[in-house]
Amino acid sequence: MTEQLPEYFQPLNREDRFSFSCHPGVACFTECCRQLDLALTPYDVLRLKNALQMESGSFLEQYVIVEWDERIIFPQCYLTMIDDGRESCVFISPQGCTVYPDRPGACRTYPLGRGTERGKDGRIEERFVLLREPHCHGFEEREAQSPSEYFNSQGLEEYHRFNDALISILHHDRIREGYRPTQKELDNYLLALYNLDTFRREMADGRITLDRPLRPDELQALAGDDEKLLLLGITWLLQELFNHDCR
Secondary structure, three states, X not given: OHHHXXXXXXXXXXXXXXXXXXXOOOOOOOHHHEOOOOEOOHHHHHHHHHHOOOOHHHHHHHHEEEEOOOOOOOOEEEEOEEOOOOOEEOOEEOOEEOXXXXXXXXXXXXXXXXXXXXXXXXXEEEEEEEEOOOOOOHHHOOOEEOHHHHHHHOOOHHHHHHXXXXXXXXXXXXXXXXXXOOHHHHHHHHHHHOOHHHHHHHHXXXXXXXXXXOOHHHHHHHHOOHHHHHHHHHHHHHHHHHOOOOO
16 A cells, blocks of 8 residues: 555554654744645635635635546535645734634544545545654644544534545446436536525525425524535435436
8 A cells, every 4th residue: 555655645544553643843834835735625615715704606616626637427616725835825914714613624634644445334534644844844843633533623523424425436336337417417516516596596495306295304404504504415416417316
């Protein structure tokens, strides 16, 4: 596995320990917030647009770049960067992150990486790597922890819960069989996962539907619960993309 990893990447087990801490006193503070491609998951967008009190459509228009690449199955969403010669994050300031309580999962996870897949028994299998970039002085700090402890300290439980729910789409059996979405299906993917406020209106108005009555928790989603709405969006996409029986 080590030979397959890029430079500076080190494989870790869940309980392996590493020393790292990031705070304003570290010499490289906020350097990791520059010159990066920051992919946003649907839950990242949910948290950020609510923290900024924005409609999802406005947030996408102002802060998100959608990348359409034929080499990947579904579009990727990236946070826009400031044109300051350093490609700095739009939410960074000299004092640090201005959206810190709702910062994206990738920011919370750094310097770790977490990969997931669904095992044969249906359970989520995890893989971890440690990214030791030469510029990072956080590794000189004495605070030691395991990946599990670090994830807990960074508030990643909810991020993992919603990101792992996407595996049912991203790792669907039909993809391995050669499935490729149409343009309409790609548009539906962005609608249901990233443009939640528009998705809610479309479903509440009956322009898009499930092939069954909505359950009580799904009615709560239409009433304003964005987390439940994201799960409803995943259910609807399974129906629309893969003819999945959602009953």
